[in-house]
Amino acid sequence: MGRISDFGSIFCLRNSRCDKMELSTKSIGRISTGIEELDLKLGGGYPEGKSILITGGTGTGKSIFGIHFLYKACKNEKKCVLIATEESPEDILEQSEILGLGLSPYYKHGQLIIEKAFQSRSEKVQTSKFGFTPEGLEIDLPSLSDFVPPDTEVVVIDNIGVFTLRLSIQDFRDQFDALNYVLSSREGCTAMFIMDETAFKMSRKLAEYSVTGSLRLSVNENPYTGNTERYLIIPKMRKTELKLESLRFEITQKGIRLF
Numbered sequence: 001m002g003r004i005s006d007f008g009s010i011f012c013l014r015n016s017r018c019d020k021m022e023l024s025t026k027s028i029g030r031i032s033t034g035i036e037e038l039d040l041k042l043g044g045g046y047p048e049g050k051s052i053l054i055t056g057g058t059g060t061g062k063s064i065f066g067i068h069f070l071y072k073a074c075k076n077e078k079k080c081v082l083i084a085t086e087e088s089p090e091d092i093l094e095q096s097e098i099l100g101l102g103l104s105p106y107y108k109h110g111q112l113i114i115e116k117a118f119q120s121r122s123e124k125v126q127t128s129k130f131g132f133t134p135e136g137l138e139i140d141l142p143s144l145s146d147f148v149p150p151d152t153e154v155v156v157i158d159n160i161g162v163f164t165l166r167l168s169i170q171d172f173r174d175q176f177d178a179l180n181y182v183l184s185s186r187e188g189c190t191a192m193f194i195m196d197e198t199a200f201k202m203s204r205k206l207a208e209y210s211v212t213g214s215l216r217l218s219v220n221e222n223p224y225t226g227n228t229e230r231y232l233i234i235p236k237m238r239k240t241e242l243k244l245e246s247l248r249f250e251i252t253q254k255g256i257r258l259f
């Protein structure tokens with residue numbers, strides 16, 4: 001669907017030849033999050049053609065949010081790419097099957113591409129330089145877009161945290177903005193960036209500035225019951241009317257349930 005990137009709209013507003021009416025009346029499309037209750041909260045889903053950031057500590061459910069998003073997009077016949085930096089395609093597919101969100105058929109038919117970014121990159125380094133695999137070396141974030149074919153409609157990158165290890169904060173921000181810009185300039189491509197809490201904090205939460213929406217996941221103790229519970233807060237979702245509240249969710253055998 002038609003879309004104007006944030007950068008494009010700034011440029012356009014400064015350009016006297018631009019049709020400002022078109023800008024102001026253009027309503028944004030939505031793409032399902034793959035979680036029914038979350039779609040309802042967000043007025044239909046994530047803003048389509050934009051970028052979403054998911055952050056949280058280990059085990060908070062980030063990858064499972066990614067699996068929901070991919071599963072629903074695949075079911076809706078969208079072309080999807082998952083760039084995985086931590087888990088093997090086999091592990092991801094297995095996890096999706098366990099949750100009843102099976103990605104395997106889509107992977108087999110090529111509708112879903114899973115790229116193991118780290119492996120292919122580190123293999124080169126291993127053979128050419130050191131004889132071992134140094135973490136995060138020479139990886140640059142914008143080049144991840146090379147893994148994303150031009151007709152891709154949904155791309156999930158899980159986890160961009162590994163790329164922050166050897167970058168200064170400024171370099172991380174420049175590279176992340178460049179990647180985000182390249183992907184969101186593509187017509188109809190919605191990007192989900194997953195980032196672990198440690199890297200998010202180390203990079204001073206800068207990734208949150210450039211994206212359209214941000215979901216923060218956490219596991220907290222309920223002070224009243226003493227139970228450990230999962231929470232989601234959405235500090236940012238452009239073009240979406242949203243109450244700032246902590247939403248409790250559970251990960252069940254059928255995936256995420258939001259309350």
Ligand SMILES: Nc1ncnc2c1ncn2[C@@H]1O[C@H](COP(=O)(O)OP(=O)(O)O)[C@@H](O)[C@H]1O
Pocket residue numbers: 056057058059060061062063064065098099251252253254
């Ligand atoms: N079938 C399941 N039933 C209940 N909980 C599950 C199931 N599968 C995974 N989980 C929970 O999800 C957590 C992992 O979620 P994941 O999305 O991989 O976390 P993250 O990517 O944030 O590290 C596990 O620690 C486990 O508690």
Ligand SMILES: [Mg+2]
Pocket residue numbers: 062063064158
């Ligand atoms: Mg994960």
